[in-house]
Amino acid sequence: MNLTFEQAMARLEEISDILSENQVSIDQSLELYAEGTKLIKFCSDKLKAVTLKIEEIDSEINEGV
Amino acid sequence: MDKVISVTSLNYYVKSLLEEDFNLADIAVEGEISNFVNHYKSGHYYLALKDDKSLIKTVMFSAYNKKLSFVPENGMKVIVRGRVSLYERDGTYQLYATDMFQSGIGLQHLAFEKLKEKLFKEGLFDENRKKPLPPYPFTVGVATSATGAALQDIISVTQRRFPCARLVVAPCGVQGDASKQSIIKAIKRLDSMDEIEVIIIARGGGSKEDMWVFNDEDIARTAAACRKPTVSAVGHEIDWTILDYICDRRAATPTAAAEIVFPDAKTIQFQLLKHEEKLTRNVKDKASRYAENLEYIKNSRGFNNVKILCQQSSDSLLAYRKNINNAIKTKIDNEIKNLGYLSDKIENNNPIATLKKGYSLVFKNDQPLTAEQKVRKNDKIVVRTHMQELSCTVDSTKTVRKQETL
Numbered sequence: 001m002n003l004t005f006e007q008a009m010a011r012l013e014e015i016s017d018i019l020s021e022n023q024v025s026i027d028q029s030l031e032l033y034a035e036g037t038k039l040i041k042f043c044s045d046k047l048k049a050v051t052l053k054i055e056e057i058d059s060e061i062n063e064g065v
Numbered sequence: 066m067d068k069v070i071s072v073t074s075l076n077y078y079v080k081s082l083l084e085e086d087f088n089l090a091d092i093a094v095e096g097e098i099s100n101f102v103n104h105y106k107s108g109h110y111y112l113a114l115k116d117d118k119s120l121i122k123t124v125m126f127s128a129y130n131k132k133l134s135f136v137p138e139n140g141m142k143v144i145v146r147g148r149v150s151l152y153e154r155d156g157t158y159q160l161y162a163t164d165m166f167q168s169g170i171g172l173q174h175l176a177f178e179k180l181k182e183k184l185f186k187e188g189l190f191d192e193n194r195k196k197p198l199p200p201y202p203f204t205v206g207v208a209t210s211a212t213g214a215a216l217q218d219i220i221s222v223t224q225r226r227f228p229c230a231r232l233v234v235a236p237c238g239v240q241g242d243a244s245k246q247s248i249i250k251a252i253k254r255l256d257s258m259d260e261i262e263v264i265i266i267a268r269g270g271g272s273k274e275d276m277w278v279f280n281d282e283d284i285a286r287t288a289a290a291c292r293k294p295t296v297s298a299v300g301h302e303i304d305w306t307i308l309d310y311i312c313d314r315r316a317a318t319p320t321a322a323a324e325i326v327f328p329d330a331k332t333i334q335f336q337l338l339k340h341e342e343k344l345t346r347n348v349k350d351k352a353s354r355y356a357e358n359l360e361y362i363k364n365s366r367g368f369n370n371v372k373i374l375c376q377q378s379s380d381s382l383l384a385y386r387k388n389i390n391n392a393i394k395t396k397i398d399n400e401i402k403n404l405g406y407l408s409d410k411i412e413n414n415n416p417i418a419t420l421k422k423g424y425s426l427v428f429k430n431d432q433p434l435t436a437e438q439k440v441r442k443n444d445k446i447v448v449r450t451h452m453q454e455l456s457c458t459v460d461s462t463k464t465v466r467k468q469e470t471l
Contacts, residue, residue, distance in 0.1 A: 005201045009333075012340045019347045029351045036344040040337050046203070047330050047337075049229040054220065056211065057235045057254060 005046050008039045015039075073153070080151035083158060089149035093175055094121070094160060095168060098141045110137065114145055114160060123147075125162035133165055142168035144175055177280050180307060184282075189289050195313045196294040201328055202262040204231045206255030206293075208248060211236035214269040215298065215319035222323035227330050233261055239268040239299075240275055248278070249287045256291045263326050264291060266308060267298040267319040279306040288312055298322035420451040 003011070015036050018024060024032065070078075083089055096114035103110055108127030113120050123145060137143065147162040166174045184190060205223075209215045216234060223230055235251035238244025248266070255264045266288065268276055278284070279299045285307045288295050297312035298319040309315040316322035362368055412418060416426055416433075426449040427434040440446060440459055448455040 005203065006199065009201065009336075012337075016340055016343055019343055024347075024351075026351045026355055029348055033344045033348045036340060040341050040344075043337055044334065047229050047334060052220065052224045052228050053231040055231065055233050057233060057251075 003039075003042070005043060008043050012036060012039050012043070072156075076151060076153040076156050079158075080153055083149055083151050086149075091146070091148060092160075093144055093146045095142070095144045096121075098137050098143060099139055101137055101139050103136075110162075112137065114143075122152075122157055122159035123162055124159060125165065129163050130165075135167060137165065144168055144172065146175065146178075173277070177307070180280065180282055180285075181310065184285060184289075184307065184311070189285070190310045198294050198296070198314060198326060199262045201333075202326060203229065204233060204260045204262055205326060206233045206235060206258065206261040206264045207267060208235045208237055208251035208255060208264065209267040209319070210239045210269075213239060213267075215239075215267040218269070218319040219265065219267060219298075219323045222320055223327055226324065227327035229330060230327060233258065240271070240278065242278060242281075245278055245281055245284060248284055252284075252287050252291065252295075256293050261293060263294050263296060265296045265298060265319075265322050265326060266312065267322060269319065273304060276306060279308040281307070284308060285311045296322050296326055420449065423451070425450045 015032050018032065019029070094114060096116050099113045099115055099120070101110070101112040108130070110123075110125040110127075110130045112123050112125075114123045115121075125145075125147075144166045145160060145162045146164040146166075147160050149158060150161055151158045164175075164178065166172070188194065207216065207219055209219075211234060220232065223232060233255065235255050237247040237251035239248070252264060252266060255261055266279075268279065276299050279297075288297075288308060288311045294314070295312040296314045296316055297306070297308045298316040298321065299306055299308055305315070314322075314325055316325050420426065427440075428447040428449065429438070429440065429444065431447075434440065434446070440462060442459055442461055444459045446457050446459060448457055
């Protein structure tokens with residue numbers, strides 16, 4: 001998926017709005033379901049990590065200290 | 066000296082000279098306060114500012130002195146900022162103060178106010194140049210001391226709220242003028258890294274003097290030039306640094322900065338769950354609604370009428386067939402009857418049949434004699450009876466009267 005997390009979340013909101021309007025056909029509904037679950041998986045996967053990654057940039061910039 | 070002018074004109078003239086002077090329009094003067102009066106009615110401050118040789122009358126109107134964080138008193142050493150003009154009624158020139166600082170910290174504060182004003186005028190504090198923070202930053206840069214409490218606070222908040230994030234720490238000094246260059250380098254370095262989405266510039270608590278380096282103009286300009294959104298977390302709850310004004314967001318503490326920058330992963334997961342529920346519910350609802358509709362249509366009159374209609378059509382088809390059959394039969398019967406009648410009629414009209422009844426037929430020259438034809442004496446005729454053919458010669462003729470005809 002060529003999306004950022006933000007775009008995926010925004011698209012999910014959009015899908016939710018479309019579904020709320022209740023004007024979708026069963027075919028469209030199924031399509032949105034397929035797309036939506038894919039997006040949800042994409043987002044959940046991104047949130048999965050439970051340990052923060054911490055990196056320190058090389059100390060070259062520490063000269064001034 | 067060929068012109069005499071009034072006192073008013075003189076004072077007015079000197080006043081305009083003073084006010085035209087650029088150097089006197091905004092000036093900072095250091096001295097000691099004496100003859101301090103806080104005018105009870107107007108709230109204006111009247112005082113004299115003096116050093117060991119001289120003195121200048123000073124007035125600070127209430128609109129300005131309301132903003133002071135201290136109450137001046139006699140003997141206090143202060144720096145007064147203001148303009149020089151002349152009070153025409155008394156002919157005294159005086160200092161019209163716009164701001165006042167206590168000496169010592171006063172100088173620094175004056176510099177701070179001047180820089181703040183300068184950067185403000187350049188538009189660097191404008192709301193419309195503030196960049197919005199990304200809602201889900203997965204990689205965040207932190208410029209702070211590698212060993213300070215600020216970093217620990219940021220780490221613990223991030224671990225709690227958004228543990229899937231990556232923190233890139235650019236260590237730098239955070240205290241004293243010596244750390245200035247390292248702060249600038251840290252900010253620049255983080256801004257140059259493509260994957261970094263937000264930069265937090267942080268420092269733990271401390272005195273006003275401790276965080277003074279964050280009032281530096283070069284640091285301010287470095288932060289202002291960042292491509293990425295910046296969050297400052299160097300101030301106190303109350304005191305703002307220049308950097309606080311410059312950054313896109315200002316947090317009171319490093320903990321608050323991490324809370325502003327990072328969303329709560331649990332909230333997002335809850336949102337995702339809601340989305341999933343909605344999607345599933347929608348499809349299920351749709352499917353069951355269609356199923357209901359189908360059932361409804363199956364049971365509906367409209368649909369079942371087709372059966373009834375078929376039955377009706379088939380019935381009427383049978384009826385038509387019967388009608389047609391009957392009609393044909395009647396027609397044939399009629400024709401047969403007609404035929405019998407005609408054959409009877411033919412039978413009855415057969416001349417031979419007439420002979421059976423005892424009548425005779427008369428032929429002349431082999432032709433049956435018509436009613437109008439007349440026969441003369443000596444004509445040869447043939448009389449046909451039922452049983453015989455008689456060849457005769459007419460002896461005589463007589464015309465019969467009409468009444469005697471049959």
